[in-house]
Amino acid sequence: MAIVYQRPHALLDVPTHYCPGCTHGVIHKLVAEVIDELGIEGNTVGVVPVGCSVMAYDYFACDAVEAPHGRAPAVATGLKRAIPTNVVFTYQGDGDLAAIGTAETVHSATRGENITVIFVNNGIYGMTGGQMAPTTLPGQVTQTTPYGRDTDIAGYPIRVCEMLSTLSGVAYAERVAVDSVPNIKKAKAAIKKAFTAQIEGKGFSIVEVLSTCPTNWGFTPVEAIQWLRDNMMPYYPLGVYMDRTEEGVKHNA
Amino acid sequence: MASNQKVLMKGNEALAEAAIQAGCHHFFGYPITPQTEVAAYMSKRMPKIGGTYLQAESEVAAINMVLGAASAGVRAMTSSSSPGISLKSEGISYIAGSDLPCLIINVQRGGPGLGGIQPSQSDYWQATRAPGHGDLHILVFAPSTIQEMVDMVFDAFENADRYRMPAMILADGMLGQMMEPVVFPEKKVVTFDKESWATNGHKNQRPHNIVNSLYLQATELERKVKERFERYEVIKAKEARAEEYLVDDAELVVVAYGATSRIARSAINSARAKGVKVGLIRPQTLWPYPSAVIAKAAQTAKAFLTVEMSMGQMVDDVRLAVNGKAPVSFFGHTGGVIPTPAEVLSEIEKLTGGDR
Amino acid sequence: MAKMSVNDNICKGCGLCIHVCPKKIIVLNKTVLNAKGYHPAKVDEMDKCIGCAMCAVMCPDCAITVEK
Numbered sequence: 001m002a003i004v005y006q007r008p009h010a011l012l013d014v015p016t017h018y019c020p021g022c023t024h025g026v027i028h029k030l031v032a033e034v035i036d037e038l039g040i041e042g043n044t045v046g047v048v049p050v051g052c053s054v055m056a057y058d059y060f061a062c063d064a065v066e067a068p069h070g071r072a073p074a075v076a077t078g079l080k081r082a083i084p085t086n087v088v089f090t091y092q093g094d095g096d097l098a099a100i101g102t103a104e105t106v107h108s109a110t111r112g113e114n115i116t117v118i119f120v121n122n123g124i125y126g127m128t129g130g131q132m133a134p135t136t137l138p139g140q141v142t143q144t145t146p147y148g149r150d151t152d153i154a155g156y157p158i159r160v161c162e163m164l165s166t167l168s169g170v171a172y173a174e175r176v177a178v179d180s181v182p183n184i185k186k187a188k189a190a191i192k193k194a195f196t197a198q199i200e201g202k203g204f205s206i207v208e209v210l211s212t213c214p215t216n217w218g219f220t221p222v223e224a225i226q227w228l229r230d231n232m233m234p235y236y237p238l239g240v241y242m243d244r245t246e247e248g249v250k251h252n253a
Numbered sequence: 254m255a256s257n258q259k260v261l262m263k264g265n266e267a268l269a270e271a272a273i274q275a276g277c278h279h280f281f282g283y284p285i286t287p288q289t290e291v292a293a294y295m296s297k298r299m300p301k302i303g304g305t306y307l308q309a310e311s312e313v314a315a316i317n318m319v320l321g322a323a324s325a326g327v328r329a330m331t332s333s334s335s336p337g338i339s340l341k342s343e344g345i346s347y348i349a350g351s352d353l354p355c356l357i358i359n360v361q362r363g364g365p366g367l368g369g370i371q372p373s374q375s376d377y378w379q380a381t382r383a384p385g386h387g388d389l390h391i392l393v394f395a396p397s398t399i400q401e402m403v404d405m406v407f408d409a410f411e412n413a414d415r416y417r418m419p420a421m422i423l424a425d426g427m428l429g430q431m432m433e434p435v436v437f438p439e440k441k442v443v444t445f446d447k448e449s450w451a452t453n454g455h456k457n458q459r460p461h462n463i464v465n466s467l468y469l470q471a472t473e474l475e476r477k478v479k480e481r482f483e484r485y486e487v488i489k490a491k492e493a494r495a496e497e498y499l500v501d502d503a504e505l506v507v508v509a510y511g512a513t514s515r516i517a518r519s520a521i522n523s524a525r526a527k528g529v530k531v532g533l534i535r536p537q538t539l540w541p542y543p544s545a546v547i548a549k550a551a552q553t554a555k556a557f558l559t560v561e562m563s564m565g566q567m568v569d570d571v572r573l574a575v576n577g578k579a580p581v582s583f584f585g586h587t588g589g590v591i592p593t594p595a596e597v598l599s600e601i602e603k604l605t606g607g608d609r
Numbered sequence: 610m611a612k613m614s615v616n617d618n619i620c621k622g623c624g625l626c627i628h629v630c631p632k633k634i635i636v637l638n639k640t641v642l643n644a645k646g647y648h649p650a651k652v653d654e655m656d657k658c659i660g661c662a663m664c665a666v667m668c669p670d671c672a673i674t675v676e677k
Contacts, residue, residue: 042454042456042457042458044454045325045453057463057465060461061461062454062455063453063462063463064452064461064462064465065321065324065452065464065465066351066463066465066466067317067320067321067347068317068320068344068347071314071317071320071344074314074315074317075317075318075321075324077307077318077321078317078318078319078321078322078323078324078325079322079325079452081305081318081321082279082305082321082326082453083325083453083454086325086453103310103313104310104317107309107314
């Protein structure tokens with residue numbers, strides 16, 4: 001018998017600290033599979049955020065740096081400028097990327113920084129126990145929106161791919177989900193396209209992945225998948241928001 | 254810039270040129286008066302040598318770009334002035350907690366808040382006590398001439414690499430803006446092997462390297478911090494530096510650093526001309542602090558006077574070093590109001606009983 | 610002839626593999642409790658496995674290996 005599916009080399013054989021059914025693990029796996037398929041583990045450096053995925057440096061087999069909250073794109077910029085032949089990716093949650101780190105996100109994107117951002121959007125702060133995130137949906141109940149997110153008070157969620165797609169430095173922006181096997185395969189293709197764009201020097205690439213947080217959403221893992229489909233996917237439509245992977249972003253005034 | 258040739262240079266530009274000559278090819282900055290010439294100079298020179306000059310979106314981003322570049326194992330630096338250093342303090346803490354080397358330049362201006370844009374020394378506490386949150390120190394160098402700024406940039410990079418920690422040049426607006434003749438020494442840049450920790454890609458030849466400051470196990474965190482503090486003890490024993498001027502027979506010892514030490518020196522010369530036995534101790538490193546030099550002087554001197562461009566910050570360290578053996582007084586002005594030699598002379602005379 | 614195997618130590622018993630299995634042959638093994646306190650997934654009727662690996666693709670913990 002031949003092996004049809006096994007753990008990718010770029011994902012170390014250690015148990016993760018994620019809750020049962022949390023799809024962070026799926027996204028880790030996809031990033032690792034792409035690293036394997038592109039044969040880049042030896043020259044890839046990951047930058048991990050503050051939040052649930054803070055300890056991802058223990059899971060990926062490539063070199064990794066743990067950045068201050070929200071600063072992963074700035075840290076990645078330093079790593080990439082120091083050794084441009086390395087492949088540098090950030091792995092960030094919604095609080096990290098779209099709240100405290102908004103400036104770093106927007107400016108690394110508009111600079112066309114040749115890095116890849118894996119943005120995990122689950123609409124909640126997981127590590128601190130389920131508070132409102134910048135991507136928490138209107139009406140969504142969290143620990144700090146106990147009556148549901150009131151947009152009169154807390155404003156509206158940020159649609160990151162849509163926002164970044166207005167910037168000239170963005171080579172690739174796609175939103176995917178990991179709610180089903182077909183969508184997981186599409187997510188992997190998007191991540192591979194984003195890494196490839198970087199390797200070819202095309203500019204900033206981001207893949208936003210809609211992900212679940214069963215624990216803090218208060219659902220079983222299977223219910224969480226359904227909640228993501230019913231609530232997040234209508235608000236955050238899947239698709240390619242920018243694709244300059246052919247021409248790149250240089251001289252893209 | 255040719256070596257061993259005397260040139261007239263502005264302090265900020267000399268700092269920048271020295272950094273390049275010390276092997277720093279990665280600069281991440283953000284404009285703020287009175288240090289902006291550092292960034293401007295870097296933006297002019299870096300493209301010519303294939304280096305990186307990047308104007309970040311904020312001081313916060315700039316220090317984190319330094320964190321990234323330092324993680325990759327290259328010499329990296331940033332430069333700012335007081336309000337900007339406050340913004341960098343988060344990154345400085347992470348860099349210290351990740352055992353990364355880098356250089357941070359603070360061309361101080363008056364504070365607190367937006368304060369003013371004139372020279373000041375009111376970030377002494379910040380630099381030596383709390384450059385960021387947590388149990389940590391950074392190396393702090395205090396130059397008093399443009400030449401010393403150049404020399405200390407080399408030393409700062411070297412010791413930052415040697416001890417794997419951030420180093421700071423604590424200058425002020427006066428040193429940053431003034432021009433003096435300077436010689437760029439033909440210094441051999443000492444390099445360090447960073448392969449055991451740098452996140453520069455493992456090339457399938459070693460286990461992955463991790464640059465990190467997170468230790469969720471409290472005992473592990475304590476072990477890391479204690480390990481760092483053992484290193485700090487070595488640094489305290491080996492790297493504290495001070496210049497002594499006419500201290501041997503001094504009854505009064507003035508302690509001053511940076512630009513203020515130049516003013517103090519003029520006042521001391523005037524006092525000596527009048528027969529007053531006064532000398533100067535000029536700390537060249539503020540962390541580690543040259544406490545031993547001051548403690549030794551306290552065995553013979555009858556009094557100490559600290560002069561600063563602040564409300565009195567370094568005076569704390571002078572008092573700790575003197576340890577009650579003699580009275581320690583303070584004279585100073587805050588941001589932009591530069592003490593005059595006449596004022597300092599008058600303080601000296603007050604403390605030594607006036608004209609003899 | 611296909612085979613799926615679960616690393617009992619890593620599996621968290623989340624049930625996502627059960628949810629996506631087209632043959633509905635995966636169950637949680639209530640007789641086993643791993644070190645983390647979870648009932649790991651297992652397949653009793655392995656002869657029905659078609660080796661599609663959907664369980665492994667969905668598994669957040671990389672606990673499943675599929676052979677065919």
